[in-house]
Amino acid sequence: MQKNNDQFKSGFISIIGRPNVGKSTFLNRVVGQKIAIMSDKPQTTRNKVQGVVTTDESQLIFIDTPGIHKPKHKLGDFMVKSARNTLKEVDVIMFMVNADEPIGGGDRFIIDMLEHTETPVFLIINKIDLVHPDALLGTITSYTQVYDFAEVVPVSALNGNNVERLMETLIKYMPKGPKYYPDDHVTDHPERFIISEFIREKVLHLTREEIPHSVAVVIEKIVRDEEREIIDVSATIIVDRDSQKGIVIGKKGALLKEIGTKARHDIEMLLGSKVFLELWVKVQKDWRNKPGQLREFGFRDDEY
Numbered sequence: 399m400q401k402n403n404d405q406f407k408s409g410f411i412s413i414i415g416r417p418n419v420g421k422s423t424f425l426n427r428v429v430g431q432k433i434a435i436m437s438d439k440p441q442t443t444r445n446k447v448q449g450v451v452t453t454d455e456s457q458l459i460f461i462d463t464p465g466i467h468k469p470k471h472k473l474g475d476f477m478v479k480s481a482r483n484t485l486k487e488v489d490v491i492m493f494m495v496n497a498d499e500p501i502g503g504g505d506r507f508i509i510d511m512l513e514h515t516e517t518p519v520f521l522i523i524n525k526i527d528l529v530h531p532d533a534l535l536g537t538i539t540s541y542t543q544v545y546d547f548a549e550v551v552p553v554s555a556l557n558g559n560n561v562e563r564l565m566e567t568l569i570k571y572m573p574k575g576p577k578y579y580p581d582d583h584v585t586d587h588p589e590r591f592i593i594s595e596f597i598r599e600k601v602l603h604l605t606r607e608e609i610p611h612s613v614a615v616v617i618e619k620i621v622r623d624e625e626r627e628i629i630d631v632s633a634t635i636i637v638d639r640d641s642q643k644g645i646v647i648g649k650k651g652a653l654l655k656e657i658g659t660k661a662r663h664d665i666e667m668l669l670g671s672k673v674f675l676e677l678w679v680k681v682q683k684d685w686r687n688k689p690g691q692l693r694e695f696g697f698r699d700d701e702y
């Protein structure tokens with residue numbers, strides 16, 4: 399039953415943590431739809447992705463911030479700036495860490511960033527399915543010794559263990575507020591962005607360590623062909639170096655074909671239509687260090 403409007407609670411939650419701690423996995427679990435890219439390689443989430451969870455009494459709006467790390471090049475600067483600014487705007491910060499790894503330099507870097515924030519910070523110990531409960535206590539202590547967390551919640555984003563309790567606790571911290579989004583709204587991003595992320599995800603999965611994060615995907619067109627009842631999608635995969643172009647294409651184009659087949663499947667699910675996907679590969683040297691090109695690929699400094 400819908401509660402009275404003056405009882406409704408809503409707010410914004412930022413998920414931060416070192417790359418690979420499971421932020422996207424968590425988001426996908428609570429939102430219940432594949433909207434944030436998942437990968438076993440670090441730093442695959444580069445744009446802010448919002449997931450919206452609406453219940454009868456509340457609406458939680460999640461911001462999946464890029465993995466915070468010490469900036470190594472221009473792209474890193476964009477990511478850190480974005481993460482830092484979101485911390486000020488939200489109602490709760492979820493600081494997610496790995497249950498099976500000790501506190502490290504990357505975590506301390508984030509904790510330093512949290513020093514000056516007044517927003518309540520939850521310590522989320524993820525991947526508890528990988529550790530013995532006895533080991534958990536030591537991990538918790540190592541974090542609570544260095545920061546005064548508003549809540550400490552161990553979860554497994556993968557199998558859902560304790561996620562429900564985390565959601566209930568989050569709701570407690572939300573202020574009274576409006577329903578910002580309609581009930582069926584799960585993401586703010588246009589289909590274009592999600593499609594490019596699907597393709598990028600396949601490139602990263604299928605090329606393993608050979609292609610680092612130096613890959614961008616630009617969607618050239620999405621056109622519905624009413625007669626053929628098909629959607630034509632054309633996209634360009636942009637890499638740093640000639641050698642990477644060869645890797646992405648593969649022997650006689652085999653890898654590019656596999657990337658295309660897998661991405662097409664996801665895009666068809668998203669759009670609910672048959673899709674014809676055309677992929678190109680282009681070399682654009684050193685694109686990560688050129689602000690002009692970063693903007694062209696969708697990284698906008700002034701948005702943050």
Ligand SMILES: Nc1nc2c(ncn2[C@@H]2O[C@H](COP(=O)(O)OP(=O)(O)OP(=O)(O)O)[C@@H](O)[C@H]2O)c(=O)[nH]1
Nearest residue numbers: 418419420421422423437441442443465525555556
């Ligand atoms: N065993 C286990 N694995 C998990 C859990 N949550 C996430 N993973 C795995 O950890 C890896 C990284 O998960 P992601 O969700 O992509 O991590 P992320 O924090 O979004 O990574 P970035 O986008 O790089 O910041 C994937 O292989 C997940 O399957 C968990 O609760 N248990």
